[in-house]
Amino acid sequence: MKRRKFDRAALPAKTAGAVDDRFQVATPLRKLLNKVFPDHWSFLLGEIALFSFVVLLLTGVFLTFFYEPAMTEVTYDGSYAPLRGTPMSAAYASSLDISFDVRGGLIMRQMHHWAALLFMAAIVVHMLRVFFTGAFRKPRETNWIIGSLLFWVGFLAGFTGYSLPDDGLSGTGLRIASGIILSIPVIGSWVSSSIFGGEFPGTIIISRFFIAHVLLIPGLLVALISVHLGLVFKQKHTQWPGPGRTNENVVGERMFPRYALKQGGFFMVVFGVIALMGGLFQINPIWYFGPYEAWVVSAASQPDWYVMFLDGSTRLMPGWEISIPIGDGYVIPPLFWPTVVLPGILVGLSTMYPFLEARRLKDYRHHNLLQRPRDVPARTAVGAMAVAFYIVLTLSGGNDVIADKFHISLNAMTWAGRIGLLVVPPLAYYVTYRICLGLQQHDREVLAHGVETGIIKRLPDGRFVEVHQPLTSADGHDGHAPALDYVGWVVPKKMNRLGALGPAIRGFFYPIEKPAEAPVSPGHPPVEPRPEREEISSGESRR
Amino acid sequence: MSTHTEHQAHSGPEPLDVNDPRLSRFDIVQEGARRDDIEIVHYEAQVVPGSKAERRLTRTVAMMFLLTGVLATAFLAIYIWWPWQWEAGRGGDKLYTPLLGLTLGLALLGIGFGILTWGKKLLPKEVSIQDRHDQPSSPDDRKITGETMRYLADELGVKRRPLLGISVLAGLAPVGAVAAAPLIGGLIEQPHKNNQMFTTGFQPAEGGKKIRLIREDGRPIRPADVSVGGQLTVFPGIEGGVSNKHADSPTLLIHLREDDAQKSRAANERKGHGDYMWGNYVAFSKICTHAGCPASLYEQQTNRLLCPCHQSQFLITDNAKPIFGPANRPLPQLPIEVDEEGFFVAKSDYTETIGPDFWERP
Numbered sequence: 001m002k003r004r005k006f007d008r009a010a011l012p013a014k015t016a017g018a019v020d021d022r023f024q025v026a027t028p029l030r031k032l033l034n035k036v037f038p039d040h041w042s043f044l045l046g047e048i049a050l051f052s053f054v055v056l057l058l059t060g061v062f063l064t065f066f067y068e069p070a071m072t073e074v075t076y077d078g079s080y081a082p083l084r085g086t087p088m089s090a091a092y093a094s095s096l097d098i099s100f101d102v103r104g105g106l107i108m109r110q111m112h113h114w115a116a117l118l119f120m121a122a123i124v125v126h127m128l129r130v131f132f133t134g135a136f137r138k139p140r141e142t143n144w145i146i147g148s149l150l151f152w153v154g155f156l157a158g159f160t161g162y163s164l165p166d167d168g169l170s171g172t173g174l175r176i177a178s179g180i181i182l183s184i185p186v187i188g189s190w191v192s193s194s195i196f197g198g199e200f201p202g203t204i205i206i207s208r209f210f211i212a213h214v215l216l217i218p219g220l221l222v223a224l225i226s227v228h229l230g231l232v233f234k235q236k237h238t239q240w241p242g243p244g245r246t247n248e249n250v251v252g253e254r255m256f257p258r259y260a261l262k263q264g265g266f267f268m269v270v271f272g273v274i275a276l277m278g279g280l281f282q283i284n285p286i287w288y289f290g291p292y293e294a295w296v297v298s299a300a301s302q303p304d305w306y307v308m309f310l311d312g313s314t315r316l317m318p319g320w321e322i323s324i325p326i327g328d329g330y331v332i333p334p335l336f337w338p339t340v341v342l343p344g345i346l347v348g349l350s351t352m353y354p355f356l357e358a359r360r361l362k363d364y365r366h367h368n369l370l371q372r373p374r375d376v377p378a379r380t381a382v383g384a385m386a387v388a389f390y391i392v393l394t395l396s397g398g399n400d401v402i403a404d405k406f407h408i409s410l411n412a413m414t415w416a417g418r419i420g421l422l423v424v425p426p427l428a429y430y431v432t433y434r435i436c437l438g439l440q441q442h443d444r445e446v447l448a449h450g451v452e453t454g455i456i457k458r459l460p461d462g463r464f465v466e467v468h469q470p471l472t473s474a475d476g477h478d479g480h481a482p483a484l485d486y487v488g489w490v491v492p493k494k495m496n497r498l499g500a501l502g503p504a505i506r507g508f509f510y511p512i513e514k515p516a517e518a519p520v521s522p523g524h525p526p527v528e529p530r531p532e533r534e535e536i537s538s539g540e541s542r543r
Numbered sequence: 544m545s546t547h548t549e550h551q552a553h554s555g556p557e558p559l560d561v562n563d564p565r566l567s568r569f570d571i572v573q574e575g576a577r578r579d580d581i582e583i584v585h586y587e588a589q590v591v592p593g594s595k596a597e598r599r600l601t602r603t604v605a606m607m608f609l610l611t612g613v614l615a616t617a618f619l620a621i622y623i624w625w626p627w628q629w630e631a632g633r634g635g636d637k638l639y640t641p642l643l644g645l646t647l648g649l650a651l652l653g654i655g656f657g658i659l660t661w662g663k664k665l666l667p668k669e670v671s672i673q674d675r676h677d678q679p680s681s682p683d684d685r686k687i688t689g690e691t692m693r694y695l696a697d698e699l700g701v702k703r704r705p706l707l708g709i710s711v712l713a714g715l716a717p718v719g720a721v722a723a724a725p726l727i728g729g730l731i732e733q734p735h736k737n738n739q740m741f742t743t744g745f746q747p748a749e750g751g752k753k754i755r756l757i758r759e760d761g762r763p764i765r766p767a768d769v770s771v772g773g774q775l776t777v778f779p780g781i782e783g784g785v786s787n788k789h790a791d792s793p794t795l796l797i798h799l800r801e802d803d804a805q806k807s808r809a810a811n812e813r814k815g816h817g818d819y820m821w822g823n824y825v826a827f828s829k830i831c832t833h834a835g836c837p838a839s840l841y842e843q844q845t846n847r848l849l850c851p852c853h854q855s856q857f858l859i860t861d862n863a864k865p866i867f868g869p870a871n872r873p874l875p876q877l878p879i880e881v882d883e884e885g886f887f888v889a890k891s892d893y894t895e896t897i898g899p900d901f902w903e904r905p
Contacts, residue, residue: 034579036673073786079629100629104622106640107647139677172836175790176852179834179899189901193734200835201787236675244584250673254576254583258669261662265655272651279644295776295793295829297837299851314834315853319871321900333900334871335834368675400854410854411867 037259038239038252042129044266049122051270052115053225059112060214066102067164068094069210071203080287088166088291091206095165095286111278116158118274120306123151131353131383133370135238137363141354143231148350150224152343153217158304160213162284166206169284171292172301175200176314183336201294240370241488247368300401308397309390313338316396316417374443375488377436381429388428392420443491447471448483451493469495576671585670597665604661611653618646740901743828744779744792745877746892755780756796756826756879756887763886766824769798772843776829779889791897793829793837794877795848796887797859803846806860811876814862816894819878821887826877827863830898831855833870848874872900 020026070090076083078093079100098105127147130136136144159177163170178200181192197204236250245251253259277283290296303311314335322332357379358364373380395402396417403410446452450468457467471484471492492498559566559574566574573583590597627639679685701708734740745754755763756777769775774797778784784792799807804823811819819825827848831838836852846859847866855870857863863874875895882888896904 030575031579034576034581034673036581036671081629081631103627104643107643110640110644172852175836176834182899182901185902187902189734189740189903190731192901193732194730198732198736199734199739199791201790235677236673244670244672248675248677250675251670253669254581254671258662258666261658261666265658265662268651268655268658270655272648272653272655274648275651276644276648279641279648292787294787294790295778295837295839297839297851299840301836301851311853314869317869319833319855319865319869321871328903328905330902331900331904332902333833334869335899338869366677368677400851414854414868 033254033256035233035255036250036252037255038237038245038250039259040240042133043237045122045126045129047263047266048270049119049126050225050229051267052119052122052274053221054267055115055271055274056112056119057218059108059115060218062108063098063105063112064214066094066098066105067091067210069164069207071166071201071206083287083290086291089206091164091166092286092291095167099287107275107278110281110283111274113162113283114277114281115274116161117283117304117306118270118277120151120154120158120304123147123154124306127151128383128387132373132380133238134367134376134379135370136354137367138354138358139235139366140231140238143228143235144354145351146224146228146231148347150221150228152347153220153224155306157213157217157221158306160209160217162304163209164206164213165284165286166292167286168289168292168296168298169286169301170289171201171294172297173303173307174205174292175294179335180339183333184340185330185332185336201292236368238368238370245369247366250368300398300404302398302401305394309393310339310343310397312393312396312399312417313342315399315414316393316421318418369488372488372490374436374439377433377440380436381433384432385425385429388425389421392417392424396421442493443486446491446493447486451495451498453495469498471498580674580676581671582673583669583671586667587669588667589664600660600664604657604665607653607657607660611650611657614646614650614653618643618650621646741896742892743897744781744784744789745794745889753882753888753890755882756794756889757784759785761785764796765885766798766822766881766887769796769824771798771800771823773798774841774843776839777826777887791828791830794826795829795839795841796824796826796879797841799823799825799846799860803860810861816862816876816878818890819876821879821881824879824887825859826879826889827857827859827874828877828893828897829874831870832865832872832874833868833899835899838874 016026068090072090073087074090074093076086076088076093076096078084078097080096083096095109098109100106130144130147159173163174163177178192178196181195182188184191193199195205195208196202197208239245239250239252242251302308317334317338320334324330324332373383396414399413399417400410402408403413450470453467453469455467456464458464472482558578559570561571561574569586576583590600621639621642625639625642626635628636630636680688696702699707747753757763757780758775758777761780763780764775764777774795777794777796779789779792781789783789801823804820804825807825808817808820811817829837829839831850831852833850833853833855836850838848838850838855838857840849840851841847841859842849848857848859848863849855850857850868850870853869855868856866857870857874858866862876865871865873873895875893875897877893878890879887880890
């Protein structure tokens with residue numbers, strides 16, 4: 001029998017055909033390969049969060065192989081000599097083992113921690129981008145809500161995570177958390193004793209936090225992130241206004257090959273930066289803190305940065321207790337307001353914001369074009385106010401360190417925070433609002449009169465005026481260029497933006513190519529080659 | 544290039560025959576895009592094939608990938624052969640983690656920037672325009688879907704057969720509770736078992752002896768052990784007294800100077816705690832009444848006790864009253880005396896509740 005010749009070149013096509021016969025993938029795959037994504041650096045902030053999350057999953061799985069979520073008391077017998085012989089919980093001992101007795105364990109632990117910090121930071125910055133550009137407007141309110149929930153779920157993931165080593169610092173954090181739970185009116189003591197399995201600290205909390213941290217919360221995060229990305233995919237990304245860009249189209253690159261390659265490269269860069277940080281920058285050196293003992297604490301006990309604003313609000317709150325004189329008497333402790341009520345208000349306000357704004361502006365249309373922050377002064381100012389509020393609280397979360405390093409009285413720092421919390425946000429609102437208006441006005445001015453050239457002309461009557469380069473050729477009435485309409489995008493304000501000056505010559509040590517002609521970019525008409533430079537002289541001839 | 548946005552897809556020519564042998568591969572790609580309502584309006588190579596610039600970029604990208612290979616190999620070599628186990632002093636083991644991070648990080652950055660350069664510099668630049676199609680479904684579709692749902696409800700006939708509706712609700716609601724019950728029932732814990740929130744390790748056993756104050760190493764304390772102006776963290780002299788089992792019991796024993804002791808005694812008497820001190824010694828709970836951190840920074844000159852977590856400050860000579868910060872309740876005072884053997888004991892348990900406030904604290 002003649003053996004059929006194996007045609008290697010036809011193999012991919014044959015396989016693909018076989019796959020499509022069974023799963024009918026060619027049509028959906030064509031659509032996927034072709035999907036167009038708009039591109040802007042600010043659209044990559046959320047990616048950082050996503051990529052950090054992937055790193056968190058990878059390093060986290062590694063850590064679970066060595067971590068022991070138990071509070072049974074053991075005597076440390078590992079390589080780290082200063083703690084040898086110390087009684088401690090098995091959780092703390094195994095965390096020390098990860099740091100000292102598992103080869104490469106420390107870099108994994110530190111990468112995990114840095115990735116968590118980066119994850120939260122990227123979420124916050126991404127959220128600010130979405131807020132200030134109005135990307136949360138209809139039809140994307142749902143995704144905004146999911147995004148804000150992601151912050152809080154990430155917050156819980158972080159808190160449960162850094163409590164797991166059961167070291168001196170994180171135990172203090174747990175103690176405060178139990179105090180916060182206790183402060184909830186009516187049910188506080190019941191909730192606390194149910195979570196801790198009795199009186200603080202009990203012996204079960206680490207195992208409960210462990211399962212929450214490695215299963216429940218990551219599961220929720222994966223679910224929320226999937227819906228978040230799915231909605232971005234379904235609703236298509238917003239885009240900045242610009243030439244050819246409308247509310248009904250997406251202008252950008254097809255997903256493959258260039259866009260996907262850039263994403264892949266960016267993931268490796270984020271991964272690489274986390275690896276560098278995990279190796280080079282020490283984070284949470286638990287062996288200095290010792291095991292958790294209820295009677296030991298040190299100054300400068302700060303939580304991770306994203307928890308600091310709550311620590312700050314707790315520090316600034318005056319000791320106002322509400323007593324309810326019924327029966328034996330009941331109390332609402334001052335701790336309740338800054339740690340339970342405030343986050344509640346923040347969640348409510350942030351998730352409801354898209355609806356509040358739509359209601360105020362009576363704007364229920366679809367918006368796929370982004371807005372420049374300056375064009376919506378009220379929203380930008382509200383955002384600045386929120387940021388100012390957050391910064392005052394975060395700084396107050398470290399006010400003992402600031403007081404110590406700058407030799408300021410601690411009480412003065414607390415008072416500065418209390419007053420600052422009331423004064424700075426409104427001030428931020430006002431200043432931001434004015435800056436937005438100023439920027440708007442300058443845009444209009446350039447559109448009407450042209451770009452400042454820096455060339456001063458002396459008129460025959462002795463006046464000096466600056467020459468402006470109009471953005472269009474002079475064909476309007478009375479010889480002036482017609483005023484242009486503002487289209488919601490960057491107005492060129494420098495001559496080289498107009499292509500009137502050539503771009504910088506490329507090359508690090510020596511020019512790698514001939515100086516390019518003035519660029520021809522989308523949206524801008526080609527510019528004439530620049531004329532020979534005329535000498536600017538005082539007017540007298542120098543012959 | 545042009546920036547016009549009209550689509551040929553709708554008004555344009557008939558779909559191309561993709562089997563036409565004259566079409567180039569890119570023609571087919573463009574036709575595919577068009578069928579997805581995408582117009583590739585600008586597609587421009589960034590480098591001329593075979594040009595010096597192309598060769599240079601190719602070399603750069605290849606260099607980055609090769610660098611990654613070198614660094615990854617270095618990572619493996621360090622991982623395997625570098626001394627990694629912790630030793631006292633400034634040994635090479637302290638460089639183990641930084642070297643791993645450096646090689647791994649740079650290796651990953653090599654791949655990252657290699658791919659980025661490849662994608663950004665070597666691939667053609669393009670501008671494509673895709674329709675959004677984010678209009679709501681057609682009125683017909685809305686109508687059909689809505690009517691289908693109503694039809695479903697009609698068919699179930701809950702309206703005509705109300706008994707079914709009621710019985711479903713009444714019958715299935717407990718099933719939901721069944722799902723929740725083991726979770727809540729298993730977790731829930733009575734907070735006031737053994738009156739635990741109001742007692743500490745200093746509570747003498749039923750008819751038992753008064754509890755001694757002990758140090759962290761378990762030794763009892765004589766008055767002479769604490770010098771004037773000095774302070775000591777003390778624990779109940781019971782089993783597990785110096786452990787997190789009795790996290791509410793750590794106490795600060797302070798030997799006040801004469802004039803401060805007088806102030807303190809006067810303040811005690813005002814509060815009806817006249818016999819809580821022993822000599823010039825005073826003992827306060829170390830657990831902050833604000834959030835439960837140990838309030839452990841004692842400023843000897845001003846007699847203030849500072850909690851480092853949220854900076855509540857307590858004035859020891861005035862019944863440990865909070866004088867700054869978020870705390871609202873004085874630190875509870877432990878009544879102390881010296882037993883016949885000359886060691887400190889607690890006269891009784893604390894008479895106020897230890898630790899952070901909660902709703903039913905009387």
